[in-house]
């Protein structure tokens with residue numbers, strides 16, 4: 139994809155270097171435009187080095203190429219980050235006194251605008267009215283995040299995390315191209331680990347990071363689903379961008395929390411994907427902190443509630459997908475799990491996949507179909523898992539049979 143990044147004169151301009159790097163690393167072509175004031179905050183040399191392309195700035199530097207038009211034509215999408223109050227106002231009023239504002243007006247591709255400024259500037263009626271107008275015209279203008287600002291105050295006005303900007307731009311562009319039976323389906327996805335407390339301060343946990351779960355959330359969103367993510371707070375801290383893809387996030391701590399919360403929304407759901415590595419063993423936690431002693435400590439654990447089997451009892455229309463993480467006889471154990479728990483499909487993987495970004499999986503479904511996915515990034519594996527779920531949906535549901543499925547959507551693995 140050809141991505142044009144416009145940078146205006148806000149303090150957050152320096153952060154855009156990281157964004158340029160992310161796009162380039164994932165194989166996108168990047169060109170940058172700096173306003174004259176932005177040069178106070180980041181240099182063309184930095185941007186040219188990272189983008190491996192020219193950094194543009196002057197309106198009249200290369201008139202033979204009519205750059206404000208040729209750049210607009212070259213771009214598949216444009217990002218303006220940070221967008222200053224001044225640049226927003228110029229776009230809104232059609233003022234074209236520099237290269238950036240001219241390109242924006244000449245552009246007929248998606249344009250993603252990320253305002254960033256002092257909170258009082260951001261909440262000023264003039265800025266708010268301009269933003270509302272831009273949104274009406276079809277520009278995608280995103281809320282700044284809250285927190286400490288460079289001016290020493292705290293509030294709304296920070297440039298969102300560059301990884302989130304990256305996810306928004308790539309996600310929105312891919313989404314526009316995909317047609318899928320997932321459209322408007324309610325999907326519940328669990329991700330990460332749960333805790334099993336042994337006393338008020340200690341717990342047993344596993345190494346699951348939640349990577350597969352959040353990648354499944356992203357893919358389901360790309361295909362138009364409404365996704366509820368059920369996970370612990372560390373998953374969100376690790377992958378804050380997943381907020382953008384999930385319609386609702388339910389934070390849980392224990393395996394019992396997962397059951398209690400999912401059972402309430404399960405009836406309205408169409409698809410349940412259990413990607414979380416739930417603690418299988420529980421304990422009645424000691425009411426007080428267990429004291430250190432010279433003697434060995436024995437902790438008695440009992441099986442935790444089996445969330446999947448419990449939900450299976452409520453199954454009506456839902457397609458239910460489980461995961462099996464095995465150290466040996468992966469497929470045999472996974473098939474046994476599929477039958478025992480009433481799964482429509484099980485994704486089997488080995489312990490090598492836990493806590494890392496890539497995995498090799500076998501997808502086994504109740505019709506006896508087996509599919510093997512070679513070791514790949516979890517973003518790619520998640521897409522393939524959803525492709526298989528789409529097959530089940532097509533077989534189950536007459537109403538979605540006519541929707542073509544796009545198989546070769548472009549995968550990125552950042």
Ligand SMILES: Cc1cc2nc3c(=O)[nH]c(=O)nc-3n(C[C@H](O)[C@H](O)[C@H](O)COP(=O)(O)O)c2cc1C
Pocket residue numbers: 145146147148149150173174175176220221222223224225254255256259
């Ligand atoms: C140190 C400093 C930091 C600034 N940071 C911001 C900012 O974060 N957001 C903003 O809208 N304006 C900020 N400004 C004001 C803009 O630089 C100013 O409005 C300028 O006209 C923007 O020009 P441009 O939109 O053409 O880049 C800052 C000014 C200074 C001196």
